[in-house]
Amino acid sequence: MPSADDRERFERDETDRSVALHGIFEEWLASLQPPKSAEWCEMSGVPRTIAAEQAGQADLTVLGRPLADDPDYVRQAFDGVLYDARATVLITPLQCRQTLASHPVIAWHPSSSLEQLIAEARPLLEQASQITVIIGEEQENEEKIPDIVQELHSANIPVSVDRFIIPPAGVGEEIRKRALSAGGDLLIMGAYTHSHFLEWLFGGATRDILAHDTLPILTHH
Numbered sequence: 001m002p003s004a005d006d007r008e009r010f011e012r013d014e015t016d017r018s019v020a021l022h023g024i025f026e027e028w029l030a031s032l033q034p035p036k037s038a039e040w041c042e043m044s045g046v047p048r049t050i051a052a053e054q055a056g057q058a059d060l061t062v063l064g065r066p067l068a069d070d071p072d073y074v075r076q077a078f079d080g081v082l083y084d085a086r087a088t089v090l091i092t093p094l095q096c097r098q099t100l101a102s103h104p105v106i107a108w109h110p111s112s113s114l115e116q117l118i119a120e121a122r123p124l125l126e127q128a129s130q131i132t133v134i135i136g137e138e139q140e141n142e143e144k145i146p147d148i149v150q151e152l153h154s155a156n157i158p159v160s161v162d163r164f165i166i167p168p169a170g171v172g173e174e175i176r177k178r179a180l181s182a183g184g185d186l187l188i189m190g191a192y193t194h195s196h197f198l199e200w201l202f203g204g205a206t207r208d209i210l211a212h213d214t215l216p217i218l219t220h221h
Contacts, residue, residue: 022040047074047076048080048084052085055085055089056086056087063081065214083221088117088219093216100185103129103186104128104184104187105179105182105187105215106132106133106188106189109190110146113221121218128157132159132162133149133160134162134175135162136165136166138166140163149161175189186217187218189217190221
C-alpha cells in the first residue's frame with residue numbers, strides 16, 4: 001500500500017505534468033491565426049475509461065502517435081480512444097508534414113467501420129486534389145473495385161487504384177510504403193484487430209519507428 005510520502009510524490013508529479021501540458025496548450029492556442037476558441041479540461045480517474053468517454057462525445061479525436069517507451073497510462077488512453085469509444089480518430093505522425101488530405105490514400109478492406117469512416121470523411125475527400133485507393137488481395141483482381149471509386153470519379157475527383165498481392169508478413173509496412181510512394185498525405189484505414197494494428201503502429205519491438213517516415217492516419221474501429 002502506498003505510503004503518505006508516495007502519495008504526496010505522486011500528486012506532486014501529476015501536478016507538475018498538468019502544469020507543463022497546460023503551458024504547451026496555451027502556447028499553441030496563442031499561436032493560432034486566425035484565433036480560435038478552445039477549452040482545457042482536467043479529469044481524474046482511469047485513463048482508458050476517461051479517454052474513451054470523452055472521445056465518444058467528439059466528432060473527431062486527435063491522438064499523438066505513441067512511442068514504445070511511453071508510460072503505461074499513455075497506452076491505456078490510446079487504447080481507450082481507439083478501441084472502446086467507437087470514435088473517429090486522427091493519429092498524428094512523428095514528423096511535421098506540409099499538407100493534410102490534399103492526397104488521401106484509402107487502404108481498402110471491406111468492413112463496416114471503414115465504410116462508416118469513408119462516409120464521415122466524404123467532405124474531406126471531395127476537396128482532395130487526388131485520391132489513391134490501395135487494395136490488398138490474396139489473388140490478382142479478386143477484389144472488386146469499391147463503389148467509392150466510381151462515386152468520386154462522378155464528382156470529378158481524380159482517383160487511382162493500386163492493387164497488390166498481400167505478402168506473407170508485413171502487410172502494414174506494404175501499405176505504408178505504397179501510400180508514401182503515391183505521394184499521399186493522409187492514410188485512411190480501418191483499425192483491424194488490436195494486436196495487428198498496434199504492432200504495425202509501433203513498428204515492432206526491434207524496429208525504431210523514428211527511422212521510418214509516417215503519415216497521419218484517419219481511422220475508426
